Amino acid sequence: MIEVQELWKTFGEITAVGGISFHVDEGEIFGLLGPNGAGKTTTISVLCGLLNADSGTVRIAGLDIKKQNRQARKILGVIPQEIALYEELSGRDNLRFWGSLYGLSGRELRAAIDRVLDLVDLTERGDDPVREYSGGMKRRINLCAGLIHQPKIVLLDEPTLGIDPQARIKILDIVREEAARGKTIIYTTHYLEEAESLCDRIAIIDKGEIHAIGTLEELTRLVGEETLVTIRGDFTAAQVKPLLGRVNFDHLEEGCLRVKIADRGEIGGFLGRLFPAGINIDTVSIREPNLQSVFLKLTGRELRD
Ligand SMILES: Nc1ncnc2c1ncn2[C@@H]1O[C@H](COP(=O)(O)OP(=O)(O)O)[C@@H](O)[C@H]1O
Ligand SMILES: [Mg+2]
Secondary structure, three states, rough: OOEEEEEEEEOOOEEEEEEEEEEEEEOEEEEEEEEOOOOHHHHHHOOOOOOOEEEEEEEEEEOOOOHHHHHHHHEEEEOOOOOOOOOEEEEHHHHHHHHHHHHOHHHHHHHHHHHHHOOOOOOHHHEEEHOOHHHHHHHHHHHHHOOOOOOOEEEOOOOOOOOOOHHHHHHHEEEEEEHHHEEEEEEEEEEEEEEHHOOOOEEEEOOOOEEEOOOHHHHHHHHHOOOEEEEEEEHHHHHHHHHOOOEEEEEEEEEEEEEEEOHHHHHHHHHHHOOOOOOOEEEEEEEOHHHHHHHHHHHHHOOOO
């Protein structure tokens, strides 16, 4: 559905996007995860034809974004990072403006506005001026503006920036619903847990480069992350060591044993050897591999929410 090949974009000395390639399948939620300045907005701007790349190609449903821009933009919905709303106008009037830009008018436009307002649960507030909206409501109307012409492909650029957790959950639910209706979605974020919970596949982007692409499972496997099990109790290293068998232990000292396992099924096995031997165990904690550790390994940097 979306094909991006060797995309480059520089601003003077700055390489905002340095040769990225990826594809997005129909119906997929594809995440671009990276910190501020990673190149996410630049990528989205090139993808929708708002910005010209220095080199590389973008195909949207087979259409070349440069040469067939008009056709491509009809099937694209863009939700920009910066909210583009007129504060003095009502939500409904803002949507009238965006809808008419997409060539909608009359009854068709009114129906489209009703549909998107309902989609984001703002039917009741549609006639109030945008300046009276909360941050989360503005984000929702912003979303409507990109969905009003029922695009097949939706590009969302950090749609939850600066809003409270509850408003965030609401937006994520709307994105999931749109995906369930068969839309193809690119979702940029710097929030790890959004990428984890929302995206079918994730591209990790930093300093204009994509470091890895895959499902959450593939990414964690890619960097060889294993589940870590930490066992604490009243024991010595010498008591425990002979009981470990073939378990891959990471750390062992008095009162603390940490082992790496490939799957959770292994836990029962070695606990089953420790208990009968009278080893005193207080706590067992399990740390699953997550995007946090993947990001750190791939980029050498922490990505914190
Ligand atoms: N119009 C511009 N002029 C100059 N530099 C820009 C411009 N747009 C983006 N940049 C730079 O390109 C890099 C990538 O920015 P951006 O794509 O906005 O990243 P992100 O959206 O991931 O935060 C940053 O270093 C940013 O300062
Ligand atoms: Mg951005």
